[in-house]
Amino acid sequence: MRRVKNLFVLYTGGTIGMLQTAEGLAPAGGFEARMREQLQGQGETRLNWTFAELQPLLDSANMTQANWLAMRDAIVHAVELGGHDGVLVLHGTDTLAYSAAALSFLLLGLKVPVLLTGSMQPMGAPGSDAPSNLLGSLTALERGVEPGVWLFFNGELMHGARVTKLRSDAFDAFAVLPRERQGERAESLPAELSYRQPRQPVNLVVLPLFPGLRAEHLRALLGTGVQALLLECFGSGTGPSDNEDLLAALREAHARGVVLAAISQCPQGHVAFDVYAAGSRLRDAGLVSGGGMTREAALGKLFSLIGSGLPPSEVERLFALDLCGERVDAR
Incomplete structure (x- = not known):
C-alpha cells in the first residue's frame, strides 16, 4: 500500500x-x-x-x-x-x-x-x-x-x-451488504483479462424472475442475439421448476453458447442451487452460480469476460472463481 x-x-x-x-x-x-x-x-x-x-x-x-x-x-x-x-x-x-x-x-x-x-x-x-x-x-x-x-x-x-x-x-x-462470500480464487488470470487488453462491447441482459414469467418472454429476449443472461433468481437461486417450457428455453440458449448466470434478487441473498430442487433444475439447465455477487458485480464481470473474447466455457469457469475479491472476503 x-x-x-x-x-x-x-x-x-x-x-x-x-x-x-x-x-x-x-x-x-x-x-x-x-x-x-x-x-x-x-x-x-x-x-x-x-x-x-x-x-x-x-x-x-x-x-x-x-x-x-x-x-x-x-x-x-x-x-x-x-x-x-x-x-x-x-x-x-x-x-x-x-x-x-x-x-x-x-x-x-x-x-x-x-x-x-x-x-x-x-x-x-x-x-x-x-x-x-x-x-x-x-x-x-x-x-x-x-x-x-x-x-x-x-x-x-x-x-x-x-x-x-x-x-x-x-x-x-x-x-x-453482508452477502455470503465464498468460493475459490483464480490461481492465475489468462492474458486476455489483463488491464492492458482492450475489450469489446457485448450483448448482455439482466432479467429478474417473477411469478408469471413465460417461456415466450424468455425466448423473445434470448432471440435478440444475447451473449449472456444474468438471471436474478428467488431466494437461494430458485425458479419455476415445474415450467418445462421455460427450462427448455434456457437449455436451448445454453446449447447455442449463451452464458447463463444466476444471482439472488434478495439484497442479502446468495445462490446455493442444491438447497432446493427448484434450484437444482436451474443449474441443470446450464446456469452457473454467482454466489453472493451483487447485480453490479455479476454484470461487470460478464462484460469483462465476454468482451475479452473468451469462449463461453471459459467465461463460465472464470465467472465461478474469485478474480478480485468479488466472491471472497480476504485477498
Whole structure:
C-alpha cells in the first residue's frame, strides 16, 4: 500500500459537477477550477494532480459500455504513459456502483489504486456532500490505498466489486451488504483479462424472475442475439421448476453458447442451487452460480469476460472463481 503522489483525476460528469439549466441540473465543464475553489479552506492535501474531462460529459443515467471502455482507456493511458500512481474518477451516483464493478474487472492487474466518488448534491450547493467526498477521497489516496478499484462515499472506503446503491436521497447512499462470500480464487488470470487488453462491447441482459414469467418472454429476449443472461433468481437461486417450457428455453440458449448466470434478487441473498430442487433444475439447465455477487458485480464481470473474447466455457469457469475479491472476503 503506497501513498499516491502523482494523481490523475478523471471527471466524467454527474451531480457533483452539474449546474442548473432551464431543464434542470445538467453536467457542466470547467469543473477543475470549481473543485479547487471549493476545496480551499476545507482541509489540506499535498497531492499533485492532472485533471481531464471525459467527453462527452454524462449524467450517469446515460452510462453505456462504451463509456466504461473510454474510462478504462483514459486510466490505462494515464498510468502507463503519464506515470500516474493513483486515479480518482468523479462520477454520477445513479450508475456509480455499476462503473466501480465494471472497472474492477477491466483493470485487473493494474498496480495502482483507482478510487471513484461523486455526490448527492452539486458542488457549491448549500450543505452539499461534494466537498467532503472529494477531500475524503484525496486524503485516503494521500495516506495510501491498496491497488484495485474502490468507491469512497460519506466517509467510507468500499470495495468496487461489492458496493451497491441503497438510497436515492441520502448522503449514505452506498454500502457493502453482508452477502455470503465464498468460493475459490483464480490461481492465475489468462492474458486476455489483463488491464492492458482492450475489450469489446457485448450483448448482455439482466432479467429478474417473477411469478408469471413465460417461456415466450424468455425466448423473445434470448432471440435478440444475447451473449449472456444474468438471471436474478428467488431466494437461494430458485425458479419455476415445474415450467418445462421455460427450462427448455434456457437449455436451448445454453446449447447455442449463451452464458447463463444466476444471482439472488434478495439484497442479502446468495445462490446455493442444491438447497432446493427448484434450484437444482436451474443449474441443470446450464446456469452457473454467482454466489453472493451483487447485480453490479455479476454484470461487470460478464462484460469483462465476454468482451475479452473468451469462449463461453471459459467465461463460465472464470465467472465461478474469485478474480478480485468479488466472491471472497480476504485477498
